[in-house]
Amino acid sequence: MPNYLTSETQPRMSQFHEDTPSARANVGAPLPSKAELKRWRQYLANERAEAAVYRELAAHRDGEEREILLALADAEGRHEAHWRELLGEEAGAPLRADIRTRALGWLARRFGSIFVLALAQRAESASPYSSDPHATSAMAADERIHEEVVRGLAARGRLRLSGTFRAAVFGANDGLVSNLALVLGIGATGVSSAFVLFSGIAGLLAGALSMGAGEYVSVRSQRELLDASNPDPDADKALPDLDVDANELALVYRARGMDEAEAERHAARVITRIHAQGAPLTGPVGTIDDHEAIGTGWGAALSSFCFFASGAIIPVLPYIFGLQGLAAVIVAVVLVGIALLVTGAVVGLLSGAPPLRRAMRQLGIGLGAAAVTYVLGLAFGTTVG
Template sequence: MTAPAQPTARDRRRWERYLVNERAEARVYRQLAARREGEEREILTALADAEGRHEAHWLHLLGGEPARLPRPDAGTVVLAWMARRFGSIFVLALAQNAEARSPYESDPFATPAMAADEKIHHEVVRGLAARGRRRLSGTFRAAVFGANDGLVSNLALILGIGATGVAPQFVLFSGIAGLLAGALSMGAGEFVSVRSQRELLEATEPNDYADDALPHLDLDANELALVYRTRGMPQPEALERARLVVTAAQGGAAPVPRSADRAAEDDVVGSAWSAALSSFLFFASGAIIPVLPWIFGLSGLAAVVTALLLVGMALMATGAMVGLLSGGPPLRRALRQLLIGYGAAAVTYVLGWVFGVSVG
């Protein structure tokens, strides 16, 4: 795109905004880099340097440092604030979305290289965020599932019971019982699920059962190559691998590291204990919210409306967090969670009303 011959005052104001945003984003990446080590620190530092190149472009067009500069965009300010106070996974998820919204592709004063840089930066940040998501996903899945299950199931339970016209004390007792029963069930179920999945993965990994037989195998006629083929190696590679292992074993050399033959266990499985504890605590923290109005003495329609408002805010918060961490639109995820939760509660409320009397 060809830039206009004479930039306007509006163009200069836009350049100044780009300038402060580039500086703010560079600071975010450097703050994140300071909390990392090794490769991730190098990647984040390189991203900050790239933002510096873009900053230099706008400074050149402005003819030097302006006397006054605007504040960075609100999203960039939030990003910088989070970078100083929270874990990098949240910041990287926000930065991923910010890089995807770069205006350079349609700005006549931005170079094609700058627009291309922003697209590459989006992929780099997405890759860094993906590492964090993989490390977090096992426990995070249990936590989000537990919290939402507690919110929705206990709201549905107490609304369904409350709609029958029973005493407020009975609604409160039902809510507490549902909290404890659900939290224990979620924790136990998550523990068994994750432990079973981990045991299944461990059962598929190589072991040392046949290691003592390796020195006695015929170098040219042995079935060790079949072992490697069952692990997914092509036939030529499996044959070569078998010859190397047998030769090393017969010569008394150090064995080939078993890690070279073993598929790495999937990190997304996570820890059974941490998943169980997360499920228990997050279910309980979600399930207590719809009970709060009855705990504080409300009853009837006032308690129902208050519970709906509290649960609605919590559902939107968890939905927005899922959207943020997944790189999707937080508002859309929040509304989806809200509709699902309210839909389930509405069904049980109607059933309770049909079999009893209306609330109040």
């Protein structure tokens, strides 16, 4: 069995390549404990699995994103080699990765989606290497930087998803909370279950239509504002006839945020290219294109309508299946509570925040609003009685 480095016999290494078999052989370090061997084997398994996750994600992409993901897989391979060399003959049969990494691999093989990148971002942020004396400082730094790399990749997906996703999340949450509040508030007055059911269905349709129409108007208005702010594509045609001495193109760049000196230099370069090549290489200014982030009006409206309806139907389900009174209320609250936990956790995952905290926050807000209307319904029913 080879000798091993420990924090007591060897200073913490600043570079991965300094930890080599020959370096360890020259140090009469004590043998590692069973707990250390077990931990190193788990690290080894996790690194192998994480490299596989990045390769699976790369298989769903092309171009620059694919290259970045493959480079991350190579980095995890270097970390794997570190633990394999430390273990030596004690590496034993390959272990299974931890549950989190295995779940990542399963998702990556089947979806390769923004959800996987968001989970990978959280996994990189939870690396134990910064506090483990047997991991090099370079490895700990790698993991910290990997988190930022994955954050950058996930940001691209979040940007593409944010418009429709915002409408979907708000729609589902509003449907859950508003219709549960409606159903509980009306039910607490003592009216019949049939009346509660029809009120819930009416609330579902009214709310879904209102949400869809509101999202359509909101997104369309935002896109129209962006269109009004984007440069005129035909403005390029005027560039060859600009007065070279006055060079009013610099004013365009200054209006877009450049300082005076930078605007003058950039405008001079553009004018020079125009006269040298006959046409500008680029337009007078870059476009302001946030359309991808806000989505389309119809997409936001449809998402909002469908998700509001899918959320609003849940508190009505007990009444649809014939439950009445307190039993229907309890089932509706439990079903909505589960749905709120799920939507909160999903938002947390996609935003890179702790999913449990987001889930509990969503649950607290939703059930709190429903409780208020239920108490008001009880009070109103008592007054009428």
